[in-house]
Amino acid sequence: xxxxxxxxxxxxxxxxxxxxxxxxxxxxxxxxxxxxxxxxxxxxxxxxxxxxxxxxxxxxxxxxxxxxxxxxxxxxxxxxxxxxxxxxxxxxxxxxxxxxxxxxxxxxxxxxxxxxxxxxxxxxxxxxxxxxxxxxxxxxxxxxxxxxxxxxxxxxxxxxxxxxxxxxxxxxxxxxxxxxxxxxxxxxxxxxxxxxxxxxxxxxxxxxxxxxxxxxxxxxxxxxxxxxxxxxxxxxxxxxxxxxxxxxx
Ligand SMILES: C[S@@+](CC[C@H](N)C(=O)[O-])C[C@H]1O[C@@H](n2cnc3c(N)ncnc32)[C@H](O)[C@@H]1O
Numbered sequence: 001x002x003x004x005x006x007x008x009x010x011x012x013x014x015x016x017x018x019x020x021x022x023x024x025x026x027x028x029x030x031x032x033x034x035x036x037x038x039x040x041x042x043x044x045x046x047x048x049x050x051x052x053x054x055x056x057x058x059x060x061x062x063x064x065x066x067x068x069x070x071x072x073x074x075x076x077x078x079x080x081x082x083x084x085x086x087x088x089x090x091x092x093x094x095x096x097x098x099x100x101x102x103x104x105x106x107x108x109x110x111x112x113x114x115x116x117x118x119x120x121x122x123x124x125x126x127x128x129x130x131x132x133x134x135x136x137x138x139x140x141x142x143x144x145x146x147x148x149x150x151x152x153x154x155x156x157x158x159x160x161x162x163x164x165x166x167x168x169x170x171x172x173x174x175x176x177x178x179x180x181x182x183x184x185x186x187x188x189x190x191x192x193x194x195x196x197x198x199x200x201x202x203x204x205x206x207x208x209x210x211x212x213x214x215x216x217x218x219x220x221x222x223x224x225x226x227x228x229x230x231x232x233x234x235x236x237x238x239x240x241x242x243x244x245x246x247x248x249x
Contacts, residue, residue, distance in 0.1 A: 002192070007070035017157055018052075029239070035220070043103075044100040044129070045104050048068050065085045068089075069088065100131065104136075105139070106138070143204075146202055149236065152169065163186075176202075181195070226239060
C-alpha cells in the first residue's frame with residue numbers, strides 16, 4: 001500500500017463521486033444572494049478542486065480564478081475549463097495582485113483547516129485579497145452531517161479501472177473526522193493500492209462568528225444546503241455569506 005497525499009488519487013474519480021452535486025444550483029444560490037445591483041466582474045474560488053463550480057457562474061463574470069493545493073485536482077480542472085485561471089497554493093496564506101469583489105469556498109473545504117489560529121489567518125488573508133464591501137461566501141460541514149452521514153460509514157465506488165473504499169470515523173471530543181480512502185487501481189494486469197487520509201474539523205458557529213468579527217467581516221446571512229437562507233437543524237452544509245466591512249493590517 002502506498003501512502004499518498006489527499007486528492008492525489010481522489011482527483012482521478014472526484015467528478016464521478018460528486019456526480020450527485022448540482023453545481024449549477026449552487027452557483028445560482030450564490031449569485032442569487034449577491035446584494036449589489038451589478039454582478040461582480042471577478043470571482044475567486046478557494047479550494048476550487050476540479051473547477052466545476054467556477055464553470056457554472058455566469059460568463060459575464062470576466063475573471064474567474066481558482067486556488068487549490070492539489071496539483072492533480074488543478075490538472076483535471078485545466079483540462080476541463082482551460083479559460084479559468086488556476087493557482088496552486090495554500091488558501092491559508094496567499095497574496096494576489098488584484099482584489100476580488102466576490103470570494104467563494106465550497107464543499108467543506110474550510111473544514112480541512114484544523115487549527116482555529118489557522119482559520120483566523122485564512123480569514124485575514126481573504127480580507128486582504130478582497131475589495132472593501134465585497135462578499136465572502138463559504139460553507140462548512142455541520143456536525144449533524146459528520147455524525148449522521150459519515151461517522152462509521154463506508155462508501156464503495158467502482159469507476160473505470162479504480163475501486164475506491166472510503167471509511168470515516170468522527171471523534172466527537174476532538175471534533176475531527178478521519179476519512180481513509182483506499183484506491184485499488186488496475187493497470188497492466190496488476191493492482192496497485194494507494195491510501196489517502198483526510199482530516200477535517202467541525203468548526204462551531206460561535207467560533208466562526210468571533211473569527212468573522214475579528215477579521216473585518218460582518219455576517220450577512222446563514223443558510224442550509226444551497227437551498228434556503230435559514231439555518232435548519234438537519235442541514236449538511238451550512239452556508240455563510242459575509243461582507244468585508246473593514247480593512248485589516
Ligand atoms: C472537498 S474538495 C472541494 C472542491 C470544490 N470546491 C468543490 O466544491 O467540489 C476540497 C478541496 O480543497 C482543497 N484544499 C484543502 N485544503 C486546502 C488548502 N489549505 N489550500 C488549498 N486547497 C486546499 C483540496 O485540494 C480539494 O481540492
